[in-house]
Amino acid sequence: MAHDHKVLDALDAAKTQWYHFTAVVIAGMGFFTDAYDLFSISLVTKLLGRIYYFDPGSSTPGSLPPTVSAAVNGVAFCGTLAGQLFFGWLGDKMGRKKVYGITLMLMVICCLASGLSFGSNPKAVMATLCFFRFWLGFGIGGDYPLSATIMSEYANKRTRGAFIAAVFAMQGFGNLAGGVVAIVVSAAFKARFAAPAYRDDPAGSTVPEADYAWRVVLMFGAVPALLTYYWRMKMPETARYTALVARNAKKATSDMARVLNVELAEAAPEKAAPEELERRRDQYGLFSRQFAERHGLHLLGTTVCWFMLDVAFYSQNLFQKDIYAAVNWLPRADTMNALEEMFKISRAQTLVALCGTIPGYWFTVFFIDIVGRFAIQLAGFFFMTAFMLGLAVPYHHWTTPGNHAGFVIMYAFTFFFANFGPNSTTFIVPAEIFPARLRSTCHGISSAAGKSGAIVGAFGFLYAAQSTDPSKTDAGYPPGIGVRNSLFVLAGCNVIGFLFTFLVPESKGKSLEELSGENDDQEAAASTHMQQTAPTDSSE
Numbered sequence: 001m002a003h004d005h006k007v008l009d010a011l012d013a014a015k016t017q018w019y020h021f022t023a024v025v026i027a028g029m030g031f032f033t034d035a036y037d038l039f040s041i042s043l044v045t046k047l048l049g050r051i052y053y054f055d056p057g058s059s060t061p062g063s064l065p066p067t068v069s070a071a072v073n074g075v076a077f078c079g080t081l082a083g084q085l086f087f088g089w090l091g092d093k094m095g096r097k098k099v100y101g102i103t104l105m106l107m108v109i110c111c112l113a114s115g116l117s118f119g120s121n122p123k124a125v126m127a128t129l130c131f132f133r134f135w136l137g138f139g140i141g142g143d144y145p146l147s148a149t150i151m152s153e154y155a156n157k158r159t160r161g162a163f164i165a166a167v168f169a170m171q172g173f174g175n176l177a178g179g180v181v182a183i184v185v186s187a188a189f190k191a192r193f194a195a196p197a198y199r200d201d202p203a204g205s206t207v208p209e210a211d212y213a214w215r216v217v218l219m220f221g222a223v224p225a226l227l228t229y230y231w232r233m234k235m236p237e238t239a240r241y242t243a244l245v246a247r248n249a250k251k252a253t254s255d256m257a258r259v260l261n262v263e264l265a266e267a268a269p270e271k272a273a274p275e276e277l278e279r280r281r282d283q284y285g286l287f288s289r290q291f292a293e294r295h296g297l298h299l300l301g302t303t304v305c306w307f308m309l310d311v312a313f314y315s316q317n318l319f320q321k322d323i324y325a326a327v328n329w330l331p332r333a334d335t336m337n338a339l340e341e342m343f344k345i346s347r348a349q350t351l352v353a354l355c356g357t358i359p360g361y362w363f364t365v366f367f368i369d370i371v372g373r374f375a376i377q378l379a380g381f382f383f384m385t386a387f388m389l390g391l392a393v394p395y396h397h398w399t400t401p402g403n404h405a406g407f408v409i410m411y412a413f414t415f416f417f418a419n420f421g422p423n424s425t426t427f428i429v430p431a432e433i434f435p436a437r438l439r440s441t442c443h444g445i446s447s448a449a450g451k452s453g454a455i456v457g458a459f460g461f462l463y464a465a466q467s468t469d470p471s472k473t474d475a476g477y478p479p480g481i482g483v484r485n486s487l488f489v490l491a492g493c494n495v496i497g498f499l500f501t502f503l504v505p506e507s508k509g510k511s512l513e514e515l516s517g518e519n520d521d522q523e524a525a526a527s528t529h530m531q532q533t534a535p536t537d538s539s540e
Helices: 003-014 016-054 066-094 096-115 122-154 160-190 210-217 222-234 240-243 248-260 274-281 289-318 320-326 338-371 371-392 404-419 423-430 435-466 482-503 511-515 517-531
Strands: none
Touching: 016 066, 016 096, 016 122, 016 210, 016 222, 066 096, 066 122, 066 435, 096 122, 096 210, 096 222, 096 274, 096 423, 122 160, 122 240, 122 338, 122 435, 160 210, 160 338, 160 423, 160 435, 210 240, 210 338, 222 511, 240 248, 240 435, 274 435, 289 404, 289 423, 289 435, 289 482, 320 482, 338 371, 338 423, 371 423, 371 482, 404 423, 423 435, 435 482, 435 511, 511 517
8 A cells, every 4th residue: 555655656756758748649649530530520511411412403502401410410429428438437447558449449440431431322321421420439439538547647746737638639630630631632622623603503513523522531530540559559557547446556666667767666566454455345436425525516517517618619619610601701602612612611610720729729738737727717718708798799790791800710719718728627627636446437427428518519509500580591490599699508608617617626736646535545544454453552
């Protein structure tokens, strides 16, 4: 037990080393792939509508029916939610390393399979695509708790926040890569296969070769994941899991010595006393009263904050192409051919990723261990609310000619403060404040709550953002509350997230065992054991 403390203290005091950065890249490539896969679908949904749901008698290009669009956009989130819960639990039962490679291979296989979605009719193609995207999401879901937990357990307490944030920040590059790949692919196809605008030739505006463009974009997501598979398999189990959960301090020491330059003498294997074995069996579980008393409010805070954040964040992210069209930042669909529309949607998303998304992530990396998680999350929710209200209240002003650029700038600021705010901190904190034996499970629960919010956004915003005027809604959709009122709803979600942040403790500069209470548990157990084994004076 004493040696457990030495191992963990050495981890907390270890200098920042090359392997810390290697671990960021290995774990971060998973998130690069996650972001690429989850957001690249929004770049090709308009193209899918034109290819598979073309109506020769319509004055507007084909679009996915409401139920199909909701399924294609949201099914990966359903898989992600299931994967977060399952692999989060499995990571605590079997160890982080043992299941880490499974999630990556699942992503690679399903990325490739998504691009090979074929069928004899549009319904069959969409059903096949949704099937593989569900299992793609399942693999992506496992990466959330495992990557966060692995990075938190490798890092020292001084720079832990920055390293976990850097892993998550790879999402920004994944988002950017999705846009860049779609730009390159659409531009190449457009240059090779010229086509007129839809209003000039409805049938000819979508060339047959366009059916390959969306497949190439989706399948490219397998490349970065495949490149990091070997290195992910070479990572040793985290020393904290081995020492605290597997109870093998000697192996934890040797594993740590393989990758980190830390001086620590190996301990001989210790035989646990009967009282110690009984204490291990009696450690409180997730559904125990003791867990509820110690961490119940913490788990409530992390789950509600992540849920509310993702309702707002994914609603905007998935449907930013619709918002651009609403403020006339994109030309009318009938003035473009299919590949030109894909190109311009991708260019807009890439611009937002470059100017708003990526800077926010890296501001978090640089400031989180200085300012702290609590302050960044509060400020992020506050400014997201402010900018959404700034978009919603004068919405008619933003939609008039000459003011569209201002709308996009304000919209980019909401992304900046989401990423330099709760989108990063809701990922970081659950990997720090729960006990090692429940850390991956609790992170999985928190992130699954977030993905349930993403599902609400992905499915609900499709309908909510429709115009209140039935004549201006997209084909197949009933009237909604409009973009303006939807922004008011999303601002309300941010206010709730702001309030529930007060349930989450600050973790800056503290060891994981101090935050989770495991130091207190071990000291209490050691004290009890010493009292029980202390020699007694029997002389009278």
